[in-house]
Amino acid sequence: MLVLSHKIQIKNPTVKQERYFRQACGTSRFAYNWGLAEWKRQYEAGLKPTAFKIKKAFNAIKPVDFPWVFNVTKCAAEQAFANLGTAFKHFFNGSGQYPQFKKKGRRDSFYLSNDQFKTEGNRIKIPKLGWVKLTESIRFEGKILSATVSSNADKWFISISVQLKTSPVKISENQTDVVGVDLGVKSLATLSNGETIEGQKPLKKLSR
DSSP: EEEEEEEEEBOOOOOOHHHHHHHHHHHHHHHHHHHHHHHHHHHHOOOOOOOOHHHHHHHHHHHOOOOOGGEEEEEGHHHHHHHHHHHHHHTTSSSSOOOOOOOOOEEEEEEEEEOEEEOOEEEEEEEETEEEEEEOOOSSSSSEEEEEEEEETTTTEEEEEEESOOOSSSSOOTTTTSSEEEEEESSSEEEESSSOOOOOOOOOOBOO
């Protein structure tokens, strides 16, 4: 089993689309920071906070206190709590530092589950926004797992994770059964061991 992450630049986003992207990133950041503050509050009150409990508390008050979160995909806030839970898990097992509040403009992004978007050629449909053009189509076929929209140097990108049954690139025998591969804009793929594989351009699609 192989999971590929194909990063594609969003083509000439409109003012409306960029506004949506910024709102979704802001919603994700706000939910994470709210969750971190609530986690600290519950812990100091002698409670045992979890990502599920924090998310439940947020959902209970968001219709009245934070109605603007409904302007973007529900995943923007939901995934923030999952990420917070993962951050605390890493902290408790010693593999990470104590979670910090997120700052605007630093690694701004928001997540989309596979039921929250659809692809068609070189475009993608996002909830409450509509179709968005991409600079290219996904280079391979498989089961789409998720996507993440992010910004870098005033440009917007979407990274789409796809699960393949067979590898479109040669994987060495010492690789594990599940391998993470990042398909970037310049190179075909970067394996989990750091190896870069160059691809010929243009590359429209890789068969299973």
